Amino acid sequence: MNADEEGVIEALVTAVSLEDIETATFYFDPETRLIVFTPQEVVFDGHDGIRRRLQTLIGDFEIRRFTLRTILPCDGGLRTQIDYSFLHRKSGESIDGVMRVVAAFRNGKIVRWQEYQDAERVDAFMRLVAHHK
Structure with missing residues (x-):
């Protein structure tokens, strides 16, 4: 395991926990492909895609x-x-759990982020809160 890559993941997780979109985006390569597997596969490409993903997450939650x-x-x-x-x-509803992430790196930046969640649980939660849009 590369200590620098581990530090990138730790710093990224801290930035997301603080809802700091720009700092979180910094840890991704401009050509990153971020794939979320829940409840369907959703792909976000590059810094713009990552910002959009984080803005939606932080806007909704x-x-x-x-x-x-x-x-x-x-x-x-x-x-x-x-x-x-x-x-x-x-x-006002909450959801908690554990996501699994597989990340690849190039030159100290994340170039691929594959995020796996409990698809059935997330889908059920989103149906629960859908009428609050």
């Missing part, structure tokens, strides 16, 4: 907890588990 559980080497990158708790701003 208050981040109550976003902390690292594990960081392990995986296929030349890192595999992490992130413990989270989000409060849906409009409904």
Whole structure:
């Protein structure tokens, strides 16, 4: 495991927990592909896509907890588990869980971020809060 890559993940998670979009975006390469697998596959490309993803997340949810559980080497990158708790701003409902992320790096920046969630749970939660839009 590369200590610099581990530090990038730690700093990114801290920035997201503080709802700091610009700092979080800094840790991604401009050509990053971010893929979220829940409940369907959604792809965000480049800094603009990452900002859009974070703006939507932070606009819809208050981040109550976003902390690292594990960081392990995986296929030349890192595999992490992130413990989270989000409060849906409009409904007041909360969701918590653990997401799994596989990240690849180039020149000290994240170039690929694959985020896996409990798709059925997230889908059920989004249906619950859908009428609060």
